[in-house]
Amino acid sequence: MTAALSLPLRAAIAFLAAAQSIDSLPPRHSPRSVAIDERLAADYSIRLGDTIVIAATPAAVGDTVVVSALVRRSRDPSEVARGAYRIRVHLDQLQRLVGYGDRVERFAVGTDGRTATDSALAAIDAAAFGFRAYSSREIAVESSTTFLVVSRFHRAIGVITIVASAIFLLCIMLLKVDERRRDVAALRLMGISRRTIVRSVVLESALIAVLGSIAGVAIGAIVSAFVNWHYQRVYRTPLTFSLVTAQIVAIAVGLSLGLGIFAGLLAAQRLVRQPPLSLFRR
Amino acid sequence: MTDDGLLVSARDLRRDYPMAGEIVHAVRGVSLDVRSGEYVAIVGPSGCGKSTLLNMLGAIDAPSSGTLTIAGNRVNGLKDREATLFRLRHIGFVFQRFYLMPVLTAMENVELPMAEAGLEKAARRSRARELLTYVGLGERFRHRPTELSGGEQQRVAIARALANKPELLLADEPTGELDARTGAEVIGLFERLNRDGTTLIVVTHDEELASAARRVVHMRDGLIVDEQHR
Amino acid sequence: MILTLARASLVRHRARTLLAILGVAVSAAMLLDMVMLATGMRVSFGSLLLSQGFQIRLAPKGTLPFDTDATIPDASNVVRTLMARPDVVAVSPVLGAQLHVEHGATSVSAAALGTIAAVQGDYKLLIGHAPTRDDEIVANDALLMALGANVGDTLRVAAGFDPQLRTFTGQRTLRAVGRVHFIYLSAGERALAMPLESLQAMEGASRTDRASLFMVRLRAGANVESARSAIEQTVHTVSAISTETAIQQVEQRLSYFRQLAFILGSVSLAVGFLLVTTLVTVSVNERLGEFAVLRAIGVRRTRILEQIMLESAVIMIVGAVAGLGLGLVTARYLNSILAAFPGLPEAISFFLFQPRDAWLSLGLLALCGILAGIYPAWRGASLPIGPTLREEAVA
Numbered sequence: 078m079t080a081a082l083s084l085p086l087r088a089a090i091a092f093l094a095a096a097q098s099i100d101s102l103p104p105r106h107s108p109r110s111v112a113i114d115e116r117l118a119a120d121y122s123i124r125l126g127d128t129i130v131i132a133a134t135p136a137a138v139g140d141t142v143v144v145s146a147l148v149r150r151s152r153d154p155s156e157v158a159r160g161a162y163r164i165r166v167h168l169d170q171l172q173r174l175v176g177y178g179d180r181v182e183r184f185a186v187g188t189d190g191r192t193a194t195d196s197a198l199a200a201i202d203a204a205a206f207g208f209r210a211y212s213s214r215e216i217a218v219e220s221s222t223t224f225l226v227v228s229r230f231h232r233a234i235g236v237i238t239i240v241a242s243a244i245f246l247l248c249i250m251l252l253k254v255d256e257r258r259r260d261v262a263a264l265r266l267m268g269i270s271r272r273t274i275v276r277s278v279v280l281e282s283a284l285i286a287v288l289g290s291i292a293g294v295a296i297g298a299i300v301s302a303f304v305n306w307h308y309q310r311v312y313r314t315p316l317t318f319s320l321v322t323a324q325i326v327a328i329a330v331g332l333s334l335g336l337g338i339f340a341g342l343l344a345a346q347r348l349v350r351q352p353p354l355s356l357f358r359r
Numbered sequence: 360m361t362d363d364g365l366l367v368s369a370r371d372l373r374r375d376y377p378m379a380g381e382i383v384h385a386v387r388g389v390s391l392d393v394r395s396g397e398y399v400a401i402v403g404p405s406g407c408g409k410s411t412l413l414n415m416l417g418a419i420d421a422p423s424s425g426t427l428t429i430a431g432n433r434v435n436g437l438k439d440r441e442a443t444l445f446r447l448r449h450i451g452f453v454f455q456r457f458y459l460m461p462v463l464t465a466m467e468n469v470e471l472p473m474a475e476a477g478l479e480k481a482a483r484r485s486r487a488r489e490l491l492t493y494v495g496l497g498e499r500f501r502h503r504p505t506e507l508s509g510g511e512q513q514r515v516a517i518a519r520a521l522a523n524k525p526e527l528l529l530a531d532e533p534t535g536e537l538d539a540r541t542g543a544e545v546i547g548l549f550e551r552l553n554r555d556g557t558t559l560i561v562v563t564h565d566e567e568l569a570s571a572a573r574r575v576v577h578m579r580d581g582l583i584v585d586e587q588h589r
Numbered sequence: 590m591i592l593t594l595a596r597a598s599l600v601r602h603r604a605r606t607l608l609a610i611l612g613v614a615v616s617a618a619m620l621l622d623m624v625m626l627a628t629g630m631r632v633s634f635g636s637l638l639l640s641q642g643f644q645i646r647l648a649p650k651g652t653l654p655f656d657t658d659a660t661i662p663d664a665s666n667v668v669r670t671l672m673a674r675p676d677v678v679a680v681s682p683v684l685g686a687q688l689h690v691e692h693g694a695t696s697v698s699a700a701a702l703g704t705i706a707a708v709q710g711d712y713k714l715l716i717g718h719a720p721t722r723d724d725e726i727v728a729n730d731a732l733l734m735a736l737g738a739n740v741g742d743t744l745r746v747a748a749g750f751d752p753q754l755r756t757f758t759g760q761r762t763l764r765a766v767g768r769v770h771f772i773y774l775s776a777g778e779r780a781l782a783m784p785l786e787s788l789q790a791m792e793g794a795s796r797t798d799r800a801s802l803f804m805v806r807l808r809a810g811a812n813v814e815s816a817r818s819a820i821e822q823t824v825h826t827v828s829a830i831s832t833e834t835a836i837q838q839v840e841q842r843l844s845y846f847r848q849l850a851f852i853l854g855s856v857s858l859a860v861g862f863l864l865v866t867t868l869v870t871v872s873v874n875e876r877l878g879e880f881a882v883l884r885a886i887g888v889r890r891t892r893i894l895e896q897i898m899l900e901s902a903v904i905m906i907v908g909a910v911a912g913l914g915l916g917l918v919t920a921r922y923l924n925s926i927l928a929a930f931p932g933l934p935e936a937i938s939f940f941l942f943q944p945r946d947a948w949l950s951l952g953l954l955a956l957c958g959i960l961a962g963i964y965p966a967w968r969g970a971s972l973p974i975g976p977t978l979r980e981e982a983v984a
Contacts, residue, residue, distance in 0.1 A: 134650070136825065161651075222931045229926045234853065237919060241615040245860055248612040252605065252871045308848070376976075411975070419885050420975040440889065447887025454978070458882035462597030467590070474590035475888045519886065 109167055110145035116313055117162040118147050131166065133175045140174060142166070152316045186210075243336050250285075250340030254278055254348065261348045262356035271349040275342070282341020289337065290330045297321060297329065365428075366526060366558050367393035367416060372425035372435075374411050385411040387581035388425070395526070398553040399560045400572035408581040409562045410531055416560060417450050417529045418442045430526045447476055451520030455532035457512040459504040465491060465515045466500040472522040483522075490518035494548060510541030517548060521557070528552065530561040534568055546571050591892060595899040598872075609868050610908045613954070616861035617912025621950040622920045622940065623854030627847050629941030631836055637936045638832045640772060641710030643681065643804035644813045645820065646835065647827040653838060654802045654830070655685055661826050664785075664800040670824060671803065676811040681708040682800040684788050689757060690781065691745040692736035699732050699779040701746075702771075703788030703800075710772075710804050712782055716740055717767030723787040727767035732779040740768050746781075748791045759791045776928065776935040803827070846927075846939065858957050865961035869901055873969035880969055881977035890970045897966035898959065905958040909951050916950075917942060 108128055123129065125144055132139025148165060172178060186201075188194045194212055201210040257278070264274055301319040308318045348356065374386040386408045393399055401409045414420035415427065418434050421442070427434040430449050437445060446452070459468045466487050473483035491500060494514040504512050513533060520528055530549070534542035546568050553559050561568060569575055570589075577585035599606045638646075647667070649659035661667065664682050671680045684703035689696060702711050706719035712727065717740045720726050726746070728738075738744060741764070748759030763783065771780050789796050807816055813831050821829040830838070840847065873880070880893050920940035927939045 134826075222929075226927060226929045226931075229929075230923065233923055233926055234849075237619065238853075238856075241619060241857075241860070244608075244615050245612050245864055248608045248864060249867050251608060252867055255602075255605065256871050256874060304852070308845075311844075311848075414975045417885070420973075443884060443887055443889050445887075446885065450887075452885050454882065454885075458878065458885075458978075460594065460597075460879060460883075462594065462601050467593060471590060471883075471888070472886050475886075475892065523887070 108141050108143045109170055111142045111167075112146035112148045112165040113144055114163045115147045115149050117164070118144070120162075131164065131174065137174075140170060142170075150314050152314070239332065243332070246333065246336045247340045247343075250282060250337060251344045253285075254282065254341060254344030258348050258356040261345075262353040265349070265353040265356075274349055275345040278345035278348075279338060279341045282345075283334070283338050286334045286337025286341075290333045293333060294321075294326055294330065297326075364394045365392050366395040366397075366430055367391065367560070368426075368428040369416065370426045372412065372415055372422045372427060374408070374415060374420065375423045384581055386415070386422075389578075389581070389583055391576065391583065393527075393558065393560060395558055396553070396556060397558055397574060398549070398572045399574045399576060400569040401560065401562045401576045401578060402564070402569050403578035405564075407578045409578050412578070413529055413531050413560065413562045416527075417452055418445050419452070447472060448523060449526050451522070451525040451528040453513070453516050453520050453528070453530035453533045455535040457504070457509075457516045457536070459512055459515055459519070461504050464501050464503055465496060465507065465518075468504070468515055469518045469522055472519060476523050486522065487518070490521055491515070493521075494518045495544075508541070509537050510544055513537060513541075513545055514548065517545070517552075521552075526558060528557050528559050530559065530563075532563055532565075533561060534563065534565045543567065591896045591899065595896050595903065598876075598896075599900055599903060602872075605868075606904065609864070609904050610911065612864045613861060613905055613908025613958075614911035614915055616857050616864065617909040617950060617954055618916035618919055619857040620854055620861070620954060621913060621916035621946060622923065623850040623857065624946045624950050625916075625920050625940040625942060626850040626923075627854070628943070628946065629939050630843060630846070630937065631840055632943065633936065633938040633941045634839055635832060635836050637772065637934060638835055640936075641804075643679075643710050643806050644832055645805040645807065645817050646830045647803040647805065647820065647824065648830065649801075650826055650828050652828065653835075660684065660796065660799040660801050661803070662799055663826070664798050664803075667800070667803060667824055667827070671805060671820065674816070674819070676807050676816050677805055678808045679708045679806040681705060681710050681804040681806075682785060683709075683711060683802045683804065684785055684792075684796065684799065685801040686748065686788060686792055686796070688781070688791070689747045689749075690732065690736060690779075691747075692738045692742060695736050697732070697735045697779060699728075699781055700774065701788055702780065702782045703785035704782050705785055709782070710806075712769040712771045715768045715770055717765075720766055720783050723784055723790075724761070724763050725766045726763045726781045726783045727769045728765050728781040729769055729771050729774070729779070731777050732781055733765070733768065735779055738765060740765050746791070748793070759793060761787075761791060772936065773934045775931070775933050858953060861954060862957050862961045865901060865905070865958050866965060868904070869897065869962040870965040872900065873897060873965050877969060877972060877977050877980075881972065881974045884970075885974050885978070893970040894963075894966050897969065898962055901958055901962040901966075902955075905955060909954050912954075913947055913950075 111129075111131065113123060113129075117123065123144055125147065127144050128141050129144060130139045130141050146165075148163065166174075168181070172180065186197060188197050198210045198212060261274055261278075265271070298321050301321045304319040305317055309315065369389060369391040372386055372389045372391075373384070375382050375384050377383070389408075389412055391412075401412065403409050411420065415422050415435075416429070418429070418437060419442075421437075422435050425435065429445075432445060432449070434442070434445065459465075460471065463471070466484070469487040469490055470483045473486060478486075488497075488500065491497060494517055496511060496514055496518070499507060499511060502511075504515070507515065513536075517533075520530075533549075534545055537545060542565065546565075549559060549561070549568070550571055559572075561572065563569055573589050575587045575589070576583055577587075646654050647661070648654045649657065649661050652659055664684075668680050668682055671677050682705065686701045686703070688699055688701040690699050704711055706721055709719070712729075714727070717727065726744070728744075733739065736744065743762055743764050745757075746761050746763050747757035749757065765781075769782065771778075771782075774780050785800070789798065805816075805820070807813060813833075817829045817831045817834075821827065883893055884890065920942070924938055924940040927933075928935075928937075
C-alpha cells in the first residue's frame with residue numbers, strides 16, 4: 078500500500094525519522110474508515126456508511142470499519158482485466174492487520190520539477206539504506222512492456238488490415254470500371270480522346286472514393302464508439318479502448334482516396350489501351 | 360403435330376407490356392397456322408410486332424391472351440421451367456446477333472443444348488460434328504466465335520439450333536448482321552434445311568430471304584394484314 | 590458442359606479472376622488467423638498445464654499461481670494431508686524466489702524454484718541429473734550462457750542483495766549438476782532449480798516450511814472437480830484451481846484477444862462477402878445477354894445458377910487454399926509479437942493451428958460466398974428473355 082507524500086523532500090525524510098513504532102500507538106475504539114472499489118460496492122450491495130469487517134485471513138478476527146468513500150478505477154490498462162477488488166485502508170491499520178510491522182513496500186515522493194527529481198534521487202540513494210530510488214519514468218518504461226507488446230500487435234493487425242483493404246479496394250474498383258467497357262468503347266468510336274476518357278473514369282473513381290471515405294469515417298466512428306461502450310461495460314473500466322483522432326482519419330481517408338483513384342486510373346488505362354471493337358466483342 | 364399436319368396453331372394471340380407508364384399493344388390478336396414442313400417468312404416494318412410474335416411462337420415470351428399449340432402441346436400458360444424444357448426439345452432458335460458463347464468453341468456451342476438434354480458426351484460430339492459439317496464448317500470445330508466470320512458464326516448458331524432435332528426452327532433476322540454474299544449462303548442453307556424437312560418460320564426485312572420462303576405473312580401494327588403463297 | 594463454361598469464363602478474364610482470388614485469399618487468411626487466435630491460447634495453455642499430468646494447483650488463498658509473492662505456510666503438513674487422500678497419487682510443492690548467481694566475475698539475477706526432484710513437474714532434464722543434495726542445482730541454458738558456465742561448474746548463489754552496501758545475504762556455493770528446460774517459464778528467462786529445503790533455508794525464517802504452489806496429480810479416472818472442492822475445504826490456506834478453472838481465469842485476463850478475434854473475423858467475413866457480391870454482380874451484369882440466350886435455347890434457370898455459383902466456388906476454394914498458406918505465415922508473425930509478453934511461458938501459443946480451424950474458416954467462407962453470390966446470380970438468371978435480348982442488342 079502506498080503512502081503518498083507530497084511534502085518537500087527534506088520534510089519527508091524528517092517525517093520518516095520521527096515516525097513512531099506502530100506498536101506504540103494507542104488502540105482505537107471507534108471504527109475507522111475505509112474506501113472501497115465501486116465494483117466491490119456494486120457486487121455486494123455495500124453502501125456508504127455501511128460497516129464491514131476486514132481481516133488478513135478468513136479465520137482471523139479482523140477490524141470493523143466504516144465505508145466512507147467509493148473509489149473508481151483509474152484509466153489504467155494494467156487494471157483492465159484484473160477482477161480483484163481494491164480497498165484503501167489507513168496505513169497503520171493495514172500494517173497491524175497483516176502483521177507487517179513498521180514496513181511499507183514503497184514510497185512515492187513528489188518533487189518540484191526535473192532538477193529536484195534528479196537531486197532527490199541522488200540524495201535518497203546516498204542517505205537511505207535497504208532500498209533504491211527510481212524516477213517514475215524509469216518505472217513506467219519497465220512496467221510498460223505489456224502495453225508495448227499489445228501496441229505492436231495492434232500495429233501489425235493495422236498493417237495487415239490496411240494491406241487487405243487495399244487489395245479489396247483495388248479489386249472492387251477494377252471490377253466496377255471494367256463493367257463500363259462498352260461505354261468506353263462507344264466513346265472511343267465517337268472520337269473522344271483516350272485522355273478525356275481516362276480523366277472521366279478517374280473523376281468518377283475519385284468521387285466514389287470520396288463518398289466511400291466519408292461513409293467509412295462515419296462507420297469507423299460508430300464502430301469505435303461501440304467498441305468503447307462494449308469493452309467498458311465488459312471490463313467495468315473508464316479506459317478508452319479505441320480512439321479516432323484527426324491523424325487517423327487523415328491517414329485512412331488519404332489511403333482510401335489514393336488507392337481508389339489509383340485503381341480507377343489503372344483500370345481506365347487498361348481499357349483505353351485496347352481497340353474499341355474488341356471491348357464490344359468481349 | 361396434329362392429325363391435320365398442323366405444327367403450329369395460334370389463335371388470337373395478344374401481347375401487351377408496360378413501357379414508360381403506358382401499355383404497348385405489340386401484338387393485337389394474331390391467328391396463324393403453320394403446317395409441318397412449311398417455310399414461312401413474317402415481314403413488316405420495324406415495330407410491327409413480328410419479333411414479339413416470334414418470341415411467343417418460341418415460348419420465349421408468354422402471350423397476354425390467346426392460345427398457342429405447337430406440336431400438339433398447349434404452349435400458352437406454361438410455367439417457366441416447362442417452357443424452358445419445351446424450347447429445349449421442340450424449338451430451335453436462330454438470332455440476328457448469333458449469340459454464341461464466346462468462351463466455347465464451335466463444337467462446344469453446338470453441344471450445349473444436347474448436354475442440357477442429357478445426351479452422352481460421345482453421342483453429342485458425334486452429332487455436333489455432323490451438324491457442323493452439314494452447315495459447311497467441317498474444318499472449324501475448334502475455333503472460337505471470335506475466330507470466325509459473321510457468316511460462319513451464324514452457321515454455327517444454326518447448327519446449335521438443330522442440335523436436339525427440333526420440330527420447329529425459328530429465326531429472327533438471321534441475315535441482319537451479314538453482308539449480301541454471306542447472307543445468300545445462309546439463305547441457301549435455310550432452303551436446304553427446308554428441303555430436308557425442317558419447318559421454318561423466319562422474321563426478316565431481307566427481301567431475298569423472304570422471297571426464298573414459300574409463304575409470306577405481312578404484319579403491321581400488331582396484326583397480320585396480308586399473306587402470300589408461292 | 591457447365592464445368593466447361595465456368596472454367597472458360599474464369600480463364601477469359603484472367604486478371605479479374607486472379608485479383609478476386611487474391612482478395613478472397615486475404616480474407617481467408619485473416620479469418621483463419623482470427624479463428625486460431627480465438628482458440629489457440631486455450632488449447633496451448635491447457636496442453637501446457639496437463640503436460641506433466643498435474644490436474645490441480647494450489648495457490649495462496651485468493652491468488653493465482655505465482656501471481657503474487659505470497660506463500661502457503663505449513664507446507665509439509667499440507668503435503669501429508671493431500672497424500673492421505675485416496676485419489677491423490679503425487680503432490681509437488683514448489684517455492685519460488687529470486688536469487689543472485691555469480692560465476693567468476695559475472696553476476697546475474699535468476700528465478701529459483703525449490704522442488705522435490707522425485708515428484709517435480711517444473712522442468713525437463715536435458716543433461717546431467719536432478720539435484721538431490723543441498724549443494725546441488727540445475728539451471729537452464731539462459732542462465733548458464735549468461736554466466737558463461739557449464740554443467741559441473743560451481744556457482745555462488747545468494748538470496749538477498751543490498752544495493753547500497755553492495756553485499757549479498759544468505760550466500761551459498763552450489764554445483765550445477767544438470768541442464769534443464771523449464772516448462773512454464775518465458776523464453777530467455779534465467780532460472781535454476783534446487784531442493785525445496787535448500788531454498789527454504791536460504792530464504793531464512795520468512796520461508797521456513799512454506800511453498801508458493803502445490804501441484805497435485807490425481808489417479809486415473811478420479812473426479813477432478815470433486816477432488817478440487819474437497820481439498821479447498823480441507824486446506825483453508827489455499828485456493829485450489831483445476832486446469833479448466835486456470836484456463837478460464839487466464840482466458841478472462843486475455844479475453845481482449847478473443848473479442849478482438851471475433852470482431853476482426855467478422856469484419857473479414859463481411860469484406861469477403863462484399864467482394865464476392867461485387868464480383869458476381871459485375872460478372873453477371875455483363876453476361877445478361879448470354880444467360881438470356883442460354884435460356885432461349887432451353888437451358889434451365891437452375892443450370893445457369895449452377896454455372897455462376899460454380900465460378901464463384903472456384904474462386905472461393907482457390908482463394909481459401911492460398912489464404913491458408915498466407916494465414917499460417919501471418920499467424921507466425923503475429924504470434925512472435927505476442928510471445929514477447931513479459932512472463933508468458935515459452936510453450937504458449939496465441940495462434941495455434943488445428944485442422945479444425947482450417948475447416949471452420951473454409952466453411953464460413955464458403956457459406957459467405959454462397960450467400961453473397963446467390964442473389965445476383967438468381968437475378969441474372971431470371972430476367973425475362975425477350976426484353977433482355979432486346980436490351981443487350983441495343984447495348
